[in-house]
Amino acid sequence: MIKLFALFTVLTVIISTTAVYNLKQGTYDLEEEKRTISSKILKDREAIKVLKAEMAYLSRPERIERLSKRHLVLASTTNEQMVSDVKELSERENVQLVSLPIDNFKPFLPRPKPDPSAVSKAPIYPSNGEQVVAIDFDATKEKEEVKRDVPETLSLYDRILAKIGN
Amino acid sequence: MKPIDLRVEGVRQGAIEVVRNRMIIVMALFALGFVTLSFKLVSVGVFQANKEIGYRTASANNALLMARADIVDRNGVVLATNLKTPSLGVNPHKINDPELLSYRIKEVLPSLKRDDILATLTSERRHAWIKRKLTPKQMFEINKLGEPGLVFSDAEKRIYPHGSLVSHVLGSVGVDNQPSAGVELYFNERLSDPLCSEEPLELSIDIRLQHILNQELNNYMEKFSAKGGAGLILDAKTGEVLALSSLPDFDPNENNDPTDPSRFNQILQGVYELGSGFKTFTIASGLESNVVDLGGGYDASKPVRVSGFTIHDDHAKNRWLSVPEIYVYSSNIGTLKMAQEIGVDGQKEFFEKLGLFRKTDIEIHEKGNPILPYQWGPTELVTTSYGHGIAVTPLHLASGVAAMINGGRLNPATLIRKDAKQVQTVSYEQDEFQVISPETSEVMRNLMHLVVEFGTGKSAKVDGYLIGGKTGTANKAAEKGDGFRGYKKEIISSFVAAFPINDPQYVIFAMLDEPHGIKETFNMASGGWTAAPMVGNIIRKVGPLMGIKPAQTNDIEFEEMMLVSGTEE
Numbered sequence A: 001m002i003k004l005f006a007l008f009t010v011l012t013v014i015i016s017t018t019a020v021y022n023l024k025q026g027t028y029d030l031e032e033e034k035r036t037i038s039s040k041i042l043k044d045r046e047a048i049k050v051l052k053a054e055m056a057y058l059s060r061p062e063r064i065e066r067l068s069k070r071h072l073v074l075a076s077t078t079n080e081q082m083v084s085d086v087k088e089l090s091e092r093e094n095v096q097l098v099s100l101p102i103d104n105f106k107p108f109l110p111r112p113k114p115d116p117s118a119v120s121k122a123p124i125y126p127s128n129g130e131q132v133v134a135i136d137f138d139a140t141k142e143k144e145e146v147k148r149d150v151p152e153t154l155s156l157y158d159r160i161l162a163k164i165g166n
Numbered sequence B: 001m002k003p004i005d006l007r008v009e010g011v012r013q014g015a016i017e018v019v020r021n022r023m024i025i026v027m028a029l030f031a032l033g034f035v036t037l038s039f040k041l042v043s044v045g046v047f048q049a050n051k052e053i054g055y056r057t058a059s060a061n062n063a064l065l066m067a068r069a070d071i072v073d074r075n076g077v078v079l080a081t082n083l084k085t086p087s088l089g090v091n092p093h094k095i096n097d098p099e100l101l102s103y104r105i106k107e108v109l110p111s112l113k114r115d116d117i118l119a120t121l122t123s124e125r126r127h128a129w130i131k132r133k134l135t136p137k138q139m140f141e142i143n144k145l146g147e148p149g150l151v152f153s154d155a156e157k158r159i160y161p162h163g164s165l166v167s168h169v170l171g172s173v174g175v176d177n178q179p180s181a182g183v184e185l186y187f188n189e190r191l192s193d194p195l196c197s198e199e200p201l202e203l204s205i206d207i208r209l210q211h212i213l214n215q216e217l218n219n220y221m222e223k224f225s226a227k228g229g230a231g232l233i234l235d236a237k238t239g240e241v242l243a244l245s246s247l248p249d250f251d252p253n254e255n256n257d258p259t260d261p262s263r264f265n266q267i268l269q270g271v272y273e274l275g276s277g278f279k280t281f282t283i284a285s286g287l288e289s290n291v292v293d294l295g296g297g298y299d300a301s302k303p304v305r306v307s308g309f310t311i312h313d314d315h316a317k318n319r320w321l322s323v324p325e326i327y328v329y330s331s332n333i334g335t336l337k338m339a340q341e342i343g344v345d346g347q348k349e350f351f352e353k354l355g356l357f358r359k360t361d362i363e364i365h366e367k368g369n370p371i372l373p374y375q376w377g378p379t380e381l382v383t384t385s386y387g388h389g390i391a392v393t394p395l396h397l398a399s400g401v402a403a404m405i406n407g408g409r410l411n412p413a414t415l416i417r418k419d420a421k422q423v424q425t426v427s428y429e430q431d432e433f434q435v436i437s438p439e440t441s442e443v444m445r446n447l448m449h450l451v452v453e454f455g456t457g458k459s460a461k462v463d464g465y466l467i468g469g470k471t472g473t474a475n476k477a478a479e480k481g482d483g484f485r486g487y488k489k490e491i492i493s494s495f496v497a498a499f500p501i502n503d504p505q506y507v508i509f510a511m512l513d514e515p516h517g518i519k520e521t522f523n524m525a526s527g528g529w530t531a532a533p534m535v536g537n538i539i540r541k542v543g544p545l546m547g548i549k550p551a552q553t554n555d556i557e558f559e560e561m562m563l564v565s566g567t568e569e
Helices: A002-058 A061-071 A137-149 A156-165 B011-065 B098-108 B114-121 B136-145 B182-186 B188-192 B207-223 B275-288 B323-328 B332-353 B378-385 B394-405 B438-454 B527-545
Strands: B078-090 B128-131 B150-159 B228-235 B241-247 B297-299 B304-306 B309-311 B320-322 B468-477 B487-499 B506-513
Touching: A002 B011, A002 B078, A061 B207, B078 B136, B098 B114, B098 B136, B114 B128, B136 B150, B182 B188, B207 B228, B207 B241, B207 B506, B207 B527, B228 B394, B228 B527, B275 B323, B275 B332, B275 B378, B275 B394, B275 B438, B275 B468, B275 B487, B297 B323, B297 B332, B304 B332, B304 B378, B309 B332, B320 B323, B323 B332, B323 B438, B332 B378, B394 B438, B394 B468, B394 B487, B394 B506, B438 B468, B438 B487, B468 B527, B487 B527, B506 B527
Parallel strands: none
Antiparallel strands: B078 B128, B078 B150, B228 B241, B228 B506, B297 B320, B304 B309, B468 B487, B487 B506
């Protein structure tokens, strides 16, 4: 009887000790994990603060204005570009705004300013579509004479006619 | 295995019994000991360990909680924040070659004197500061020196990303984050409260409007070579300050001297005799108390003598003027005659109601106290009616005008964003009250609109927007050193506007201190020539930005009450 009791006691002690140790170790590990995570959170918060401050610094209105002037073909909006109501734009009765116009018109979206010093990548073709031939001095002279005959103030229609007629 | 049943009989049996009993006692004692031990083990493992670890994490959190809360504008743009910045200290006992090291530190930190560095490096103390709050780049350079005696420790530094743009509202803090002015000082308790260091303080300022105001003030100050300039944009309905600028300004990132003259806030601290803007109040008071109605008018054909002073009109018409004409042509004579009918008591009561006799309620400690006449006799009655002999801050005038046009409610100006959803931990005064009736307010809106359409404020006109305003030009009062009493030649030109005037959203005030006329303005420097076009420009930019839609029609009320043709000079 005593032996059984002793055995039971010893077993209980061993089991409970192991269990408590495991539990303690487990908690400790979790605590450790929690500590690293919270220190990471602190670091991240710190980083977020720095980034926010940097964002505020980089998006100073004065800087944005300067950059937009330099890089974009956009000017400030004027009130003439705004209407108080869509109906003002059209005479029709049942006018509805389907979508914001800006989404459908690429030219309205911000785009970079063309660089005046940039060289065009498009190949240079003879603009009038004629074939390039070896320069015949007399022929070029003749052509120049023909051009001189056409006054510069002709309308587009007249110019086309002059070209076809020849 | 079967246990052997061993039995001893006779005398020895008793002895064995005794031994067995004793062993049981010993074993029981051992068992008790083990049980106690395991209990202790359990209690240590479960309770105390947790306590210890919990304490450590709590103290780690505290480091961040001690920081000062951020300040953001109404759209959440950071205006002031804290960043960890390293400070360079030294343990002089660990330095081997202070002479050489001082040269190398001087190279990295050119703002320091080499002699000072050397003195620090050779001092007897265990720890001494070389320089506090270094930039990350400087820290990198110092680390590159590889000197073990140099130590860094982190400290919080207040950073203002927008530099001088919002300086007069924010104020600044010193080396140890002790506030010295502005919102930083007023809300110091809230900002340094560890419990709400995570929640930023939301101001009513809109950084975009602030930029527009600042830019235009800068342009016009330069154009008219003015000594200073100041401006204010108020939300007409709530009294929120959307932009507040006073030039010259300062950069709060640099630890300025608090006595620096650029720290003076002209909008809140400066008290000026603001001139004709006050006619708005006199006329509103007259209409409100039924002393005169819109059909009435006064004879302004000749200058008036009051207690030995002769009072002229700047834009004299030399004829009988109706009430709208008095306001539109800014007639001193007409206004003072109206004030004489209102009487001293009526006028004082009205000014008192507008809060002109006390400091404003705005959340900044540096506020100017209005300068009032010593006694309120017949002379003071007439001069105060057109804004002379009484000096108030521009904010007094702007919030008063806001009350005149928003339906008659006086909202105390505030720098804190008013928003029902946002629970701000700071309380602001919210005791708006009715100063004039909505009907009188409607009339005042139309009168201010007339000023911009036909009167002294024509240059503030912006196509598409309905604007109301009033110009103000006042000579500066002589100061002590000037050697004479009365007024100097230098003027303060101001313009206070409200737009869109049919449903006022914004009240804009702008003033220039000592502007000089230029060719373009025919050498004129009065409010209508200098401040009004500036406000027009501000509206031109603010309107589209804030999505104010242009008016479809320009309805002008009371036009028939004015003799427009033939009176233009």
